[in-house]
Amino acid sequence: MDLLLDGLIRALEMIASGDPEVYEIAWRTLRVSLTATIISTFIGIPLGIIIGLTKFHGRKLLLVFINIGMGLPPVVAGLWITIFLWRSGPLGHLSLLYTPTAIVMAQILVSLPIIIGLTSSAFQQIDEKMLMQIKALGATKLQGLKILLIETKVAILAAIITGFGRVIAEVGAAMMVGGNIKGDTRILTTSIVMEVSKGNFDIAFALSFIIMTLAFLITFILTFLQQRSRRV
Numbered sequence: 199m200d201l202l203l204d205g206l207i208r209a210l211e212m213i214a215s216g217d218p219e220v221y222e223i224a225w226r227t228l229r230v231s232l233t234a235t236i237i238s239t240f241i242g243i244p245l246g247i248i249i250g251l252t253k254f255h256g257r258k259l260l261l262v263f264i265n266i267g268m269g270l271p272p273v274v275a276g277l278w279i280t281i282f283l284w285r286s287g288p289l290g291h292l293s294l295l296y297t298p299t300a301i302v303m304a305q306i307l308v309s310l311p312i313i314i315g316l317t318s319s320a321f322q323q324i325d326e327k328m329l330m331q332i333k334a335l336g337a338t339k340l341q342g343l344k345i346l347l348i349e350t351k352v353a354i355l356a357a358i359i360t361g362f363g364r365v366i367a368e369v370g371a372a373m374m375v376g377g378n379i380k381g382d383t384r385i386l387t388t389s390i391v392m393e394v395s396k397g398n399f400d401i402a403f404a405l406s407f408i409i410m411t412l413a414f415l416i417t418f419i420l421t422f423l424q425q426r427s428r429r430v
Contacts, residue, residue: 208404224408227385230298231366232416234305238313238361243354246317247343250324261318267311275307276371283375296377301385304371309361316360320353321346355424359417366413386412 212220249260281287283295283303294300324346332342347354369387376383378392386409393402 206403206407208400209407212404213408220405220408222381223384223386223389223405224412226298226383227366227387227409228412228416230301230305230372230385231362234302234309234365235358235362237302238306238309239358242310242313242357242361243317246314246357247321247346249314250318250321251346261315264311264315264318268315270308270311271370272304272308272368272372273370273374276304276374279304279307279371279375295375296379296383298376298383300375301372301383304375305365305368308368308371309365312364313357313361316357317350317354320350320357324349352424355420359420359424362416362420363413366409366416 249257249264279300280295282289283292283300284290285295294303328349329342332345337345367387369391372378372383372385373388373391376385376388378384378388384392386405390402390405390409393399393405
């Protein structure tokens with residue numbers, strides 16, 4: 199309990215004193231996590247809708263791989279991105295390894311299957327009678343899609359919340375592709391691991407309180423939008 203209390207006090211001190219390194223790390227953590235979540239959302243939701251609404255050969259097999267991807271170990275995602283970005287890899291000429299961009303790429307690989315999988319699941323559960331009714335009313339494809347998005351927006355926001363929660367808590371892939379470089383790729387999760395390895399448990403707890411606060415605030419906003427949309 200003393201460590202927890204010391205960590206909380208240290209976190210408040212860091213925030214109150216305007217520690218530039220802590221603010222820099224916190225901002226970088228938010229930036230890469232939100233960027234990865236936004237990109238995954240813009241790619242994942244349309245793909246999830248297509249997979250959920252259309253029937254095609256190999257659809258079940260594709261869903262199996264998506265569901266497997268939802269449980270993809272972050273270190274595996276980090277390994278794949280490292281292989282692609284390594285100097286001898288397909289994208290090695292871009293020199294992106296050990297950069298924030300590499301962390302975003304790894305986080306996208308982790309969060310994208312989650313958003314695709316949960317979105318497609320939501321659209322698969324839409325009643326066939328509703329789809330027939332939309333067609334019977336003469337709605338255009340765009341109008342029909344708008345109606346379906348309204349019906350599934352709670353589930354879609356849940357997918358986004360889950361994807362964000364996965365990436366902001368991720369450490370293995372970020373450490374592998376980012377290298378935890380001070381002033382460049384160090385984020386809160388990798389900083390916590392580093393401080394624990396150095397025996398600085400009070401600082402580690404302080405950083406953990408900071409990342410939990412950030413995660414709480416973003417999740418609170420998304421949940422508020424989710425439940426607000428449910429009442430509308």
